[in-house]
Amino acid sequence: MAYVDADHACGQSGAGGSGLAVVSANDLRGLSGETIVPACEKANGAEIAGRCRWIGGMGHEMLHTLGLIHPDRSPACQTAQCRSEALMMHGYVKYPNAALLKEESLSLNRSLFVQDQRIENLLDCTAP
Template sequence: MYLVPSDRAVSVVYPERILFAARHVQSWLALKLDGRTFRLASPAVRIVRSDKPARWFSSPEGTAGFNGFYRKTLDELGRLGAGRLNDPEARVIVYVDADHACGQSGAGGNGVAIVSANDLRGISGEAIVPACRQANTAEIAGRCRWIGGMAHELLHTLGLIHPDRSPACQTPQCRSAALMMHGYITYPNATLLADDLAVLNRTPLLSTRSVGRLADCAGP
């Protein structure tokens, strides 16, 4: 879903880049799961307009803290009748054309992932705008990193968690490679742990299907 605040124009580029990213993750996941992956909706990208300005999504009124941007977007989706948590038949990642505040973040869970404007910029090859005065280690350029971010958040909606407490992923090498830790930064050279594969192989939302070859995520 591409959620457009009232003070932002609808981009003709962003839906195309969201679709490219989704297809890339679809193919990447099929490689990891012996052909099992997700099916895209038709149309794959739904454009939703909000009557709230971009700054509203990150403002502290009503919901503050790390998850504030996520919670306010969820509230707006509910008000607009545009989405629901834990849909048994679908998972959704929402690209909001609004910046989260310093100390906030995108997130995924309960069937819905929500990310902010840098994710749109990232998958479109645009300059990243740091949320704080200084960019953090995740706010880097390169389409592959931001497509990896889609994969990371989307797999949260399918039940995967950060394996920081897993005995199987306590080394710096594992944490840098695991998609559900920091592997989204080096995507598509990221890995899924055995526990991740077990969860994904149990979900009915994935099935064996024919998908395109894995394209160059850094390409045009």
């Protein structure tokens, strides 16, 4: 995960794949609770406050490094509800209320870099 201390341009966002994820200064600001700097005159839906959203974004990009893609072409994620809840679509803005699709979980379970272990006590990302 590479955090670049630079603002992205309007229409840009983070990116992840082939073992590397790159995100901008807003991700650092969001994780540390600082004010987000909108890239466009009209803020987009991804540029929202709250540490949970930025943790979700970090997870989304990190999962790209492990080979997951946006599931918008998956038969399992053709509804607006699925796309709004799926971590690999728009669910990252709702983290921790985001989900992986079953096919994504199966793919990750085949990875040598992932261990299937449930964490019962997640830290509260809404705390200051």
